[in-house]
Amino acid sequence: xxxxxxxxxxxxxxxxxxxxxxxxxxxxxxxxxxxxxxxxxxxxxxxxxxxxxxxxxxxxxxxxxxxxxxxxxxxxxxxxxxxxxxxxxxxxxxxxxxxxxxxxxxxxxxxxxxxxxxxxxxxxxxxxxxxxxxxxxxxxxxxxxxxxxxxxxxxxxxxxxxxxxxxxxxxxxxxxxxxxxxxxxxxxxxxxxxxxxx
Amino acid sequence: xxxxxxxxxxxxxxxxxxxxxxxxxxxxxxxxxxxxxxxxxxxxxxxxxxxxxxxxxxxxxxxxxxxxxxxxxxxxxxxxxxxxxxxxxxxxxxxxxxxxxxxxxxxxxxxxxxxxxxxxxxxxxxxxxxxxxxxxxxxxxxxxxxxxxxxxxxxxxxxxxxxxxxxxxxxxxxxxxx
Numbered sequence: 099x100x101x102x103x104x105x106x107x108x109x110x111x112x113x114x115x116x117x118x119x120x121x122x123x124x125x126x127x128x129x130x131x132x133x134x135x136x137x138x139x140x141x142x143x144x145x146x147x148x149x150x151x152x153x154x155x156x157x158x159x160x161x162x163x164x165x166x167x168x169x170x171x172x173x174x175x176x177x178x179x180x181x182x183x184x185x186x187x188x189x190x191x192x193x194x195x196x197x198x199x200x201x202x203x204x205x206x207x208x209x210x211x212x213x214x215x216x217x218x219x220x221x222x223x224x225x226x227x228x229x230x231x232x233x234x235x236x237x238x239x240x241x242x243x244x245x246x247x248x249x250x251x252x253x254x255x256x257x258x259x260x261x262x263x264x265x266x267x268x269x270x271x272x273x274x275x276x277x278x279x280x281x282x283x284x285x286x287x288x289x290x291x292x293x294x295x296x
Numbered sequence: 297x298x299x300x301x302x303x304x305x306x307x308x309x310x311x312x313x314x315x316x317x318x319x320x321x322x323x324x325x326x327x328x329x330x331x332x333x334x335x336x337x338x339x340x341x342x343x344x345x346x347x348x349x350x351x352x353x354x355x356x357x358x359x360x361x362x363x364x365x366x367x368x369x370x371x372x373x374x375x376x377x378x379x380x381x382x383x384x385x386x387x388x389x390x391x392x393x394x395x396x397x398x399x400x401x402x403x404x405x406x407x408x409x410x411x412x413x414x415x416x417x418x419x420x421x422x423x424x425x426x427x428x429x430x431x432x433x434x435x436x437x438x439x440x441x442x443x444x445x446x447x448x449x450x451x452x453x454x455x456x457x458x459x460x461x462x463x464x465x466x467x468x469x470x471x472x473x474x
Contacts, residue, residue, distance in 0.1 A: 162348050163361065205362055207466045216384070216472050221364070221457055221465035229467075262456075264470065277362075277465040286329065286462035288359045 118244055119188050119258040121181045125234050128174050129272055132208050132234075135160060135170055164290040167206040167274065178256070178274065179204070182230050183295050185258035186278055193225045193260070200226060201281035203292035208234075210272045220277055222261030228278040229265075231257045236271040243268070299394065303433035304401075309410055310434035311401040317352035318394045325349040326399070327365065328356045329462065338375055340459050341399050343367040345386065354402065360459070364468030367395060370458050376414040379458040380421055384472045393427035400432070415441035 138159045143151035168179045182204060190197035212218070220229040231242060233251045241250050243266040244259050251257075251271070261277065284292055300315035324345045331337055342365030349355070366383040382391065400411045413425050415438050422444040429437040456470070457463045 162363075163359070205465055207362065209467065213385075213469065213472075216469045218467040219456060219470045220467045221463040223457070223460075265467065266473075275467055279463075279465065283461060283463065286331070286334075286358070286360045286459075287362070287465075288357075291362055 115193065116245070116247075116260065116263070117189075117192055118247055118249065119185045119192075120249075121185055121256045121258070122254045123177050123181055123232065123256060124174055125178075125232070125254050126174075128172070128274075129210075129234050131170075131172055131174075132167065132274075135167075136208070163288045166204075166291055166293055167208065168204065168293055169290075178232055179295070181256055182258065182276060182278065185230065185256065186228065186295060189225075189228055189258060189260075195226050197296060200296065201294065202278055202296045203281055203284060204230075204276055204278050204295040205287075205292045206274055206276045208272070209275050210270075212267045212270050212273070214267055214269050216266075218265040218267075219263065220261050220265070220275070222277060222279050222283065224262045225260045226280055227261035227283065229259055229261045229263070230276040230278060231265075232274040232276070233257075234272040234274060237269050239268075240271055241268040242266070301394075301397070301431055306404060308436075309404055310397075310432045310436075311404045312397050312432045313401070314398060318398065319351075320389075320394060321345060321351075321391060323347040323351055324366075325351065325353040326355070327361050328354065328399075329360050329459075330356060330358060331459075331462070332358050334459065334462065336372060337370055337378075337459055337462075338373050339371040340462070341369045341371070343391070343395055345383075356406075360462045360464060362464065363466045364464040367391060368458075369396070369399070371411065372414070375409050376412050378414060379454045380424065381454050381458075383469050385469060390427070392424040393431050396424065396428040397432045400428075413438055415439060416443050417441075419444040 139156050141153060142155045142157055144154050145151040167175055187197050233253055233255045235253055236251050241248050244263050299318045299320060302313045304311050304313045322345055324343055327342045329340045345366040366386055368381050369377050370379045372378055403409045403411050417425055417440050422440055
């Protein structure tokens, strides 16, 4: 099937069983941890001769191309990963996807600058790909709307839903945005960017 | 300071010279995916407008970033440009005429590849292409095949992931609410 025909088919397919799955987690202090991780660096020196080594670079520990927050050693992130695993199981049951045989992987991004005048969408088109949003910080009376489904949000709330849906943020907030996709859809992704979740 | 583009013809190929990496983009860098085994595409060239890398950084890879680019351009197996996209936040700033011919110059001098456009250009793309041709003083440009006369009002947005199954999974700005 050509790319264009496939795109049109996906665009017009409507999943009548759309559902948002929810859970909550403790996110106290997680933003600080994430911010520190993103600027953590180490110094590289070189010694040629004499008595002194010269600085040649200060390198970030974590490369943005391959970064996955779930590979950092943090209990809250581990908890969020486990919650996403359970949500994924529930979603697979709901959408009749074989959880055990689909080699699902998860990626994660920290977003702290979101427009309330725009709509967003995450990649993967639809089931069997999913999107997970974990709210880390949000003002009072904030909400996230997925297509026409509005959810009032507070820090610690996780929303889990099929990819490709329109996402609107009522106000700027800080989130851990995750994508969940079968390994078969990761052919061109950077190694280490995604980790297994099944 | 405005970027000065000087026309240069290199073995018959228009590859303009730039006085600087365009500061018009602000903090930005470029990521190019050269596909080993994509069904329809040879490459996709992306501009990211942020400070994750020093301005002027160009990464050439066989992988796709997870972050959705602020501008992207897909190229078929003949290195003819097909789909173009700009983040709605950065539209109508004249970035394409600089980005397009910058990549043409860089790629020709990188590995001899001549980037060109297909003749199948919608009106909005036609405008951008002609702006590039004019800036580069390119004489052997590709005429439109008539598609630009067939658009019905506003152009249809390109698909989110034109390089599917190569996907940018992270969230992108899909549109600005009126």
